[in-house]
Amino acid sequence: MKTVWIIRSALKQEKPERLLRLIRSKFFEKKEIGIVVEGEKAALWLDAFLWRKPPELFLPHAIDDLRAPIVITEKAEILSKKEMILINLGTKTLENFSASEIYEFESENGGGMEKGRLLCYKNSQWILADFLG
Numbered sequence: 001m002k003t004v005w006i007i008r009s010a011l012k013q014e015k016p017e018r019l020l021r022l023i024r025s026k027f028f029e030k031k032e033i034g035i036v037v038e039g040e041k042a043a044l045w046l047d048a049f050l051w052r053k054p055p056e057l058f059l060p061h062a063i064d065d066l067r068a069p070i071v072i073t074e075k076a077e078i079l080s081k082k083e084m085i086l087i088n089l090g091t092k093t094l095e096n097f098s099a100s101e102i103y104e105f106e107s108e109n110g111g112g113m114e115k116g117r118l119l120c121y122k123n124s125q126w127i128l129a130d131f132l133g
Helices: 012-028 040-052 115-123
Strands: 003-007 033-036 061-063 070-073 085-088 101-105 127-130
Touching: 012 033, 012 040, 012 085, 012 101, 040 061, 040 070, 115 127
Parallel strands: 003 101, 003 127, 033 070, 033 085, 061 070, 085 101
Antiparallel strands: none
């Protein structure tokens, strides 16, 4: 079952910690994780964030290196043929991927995810569900 998990909006300052909890839980489940970001600046920020957090545990990650268990990239297409959990922090829909799970944060304006993105996922046979973690 291919599922898009929608992480409902929290306060903007809570988003990094919610992202960290998600990455950490999937890492401990022995899942490979692909994180799609919007631009090099976002990739470098997330890389630095994961080096600092959590302080008691290093989460092995790399930018654009598919050998790492956690891959940060702005080039979503490099993740398209590899079976992994995807976290979409970018603005484009990821419907043509071999992943069984995609995690999407709802937009920060409080209006939910854009209807066009939701429709793309539905039309590509993805199940939409709220993520409660």
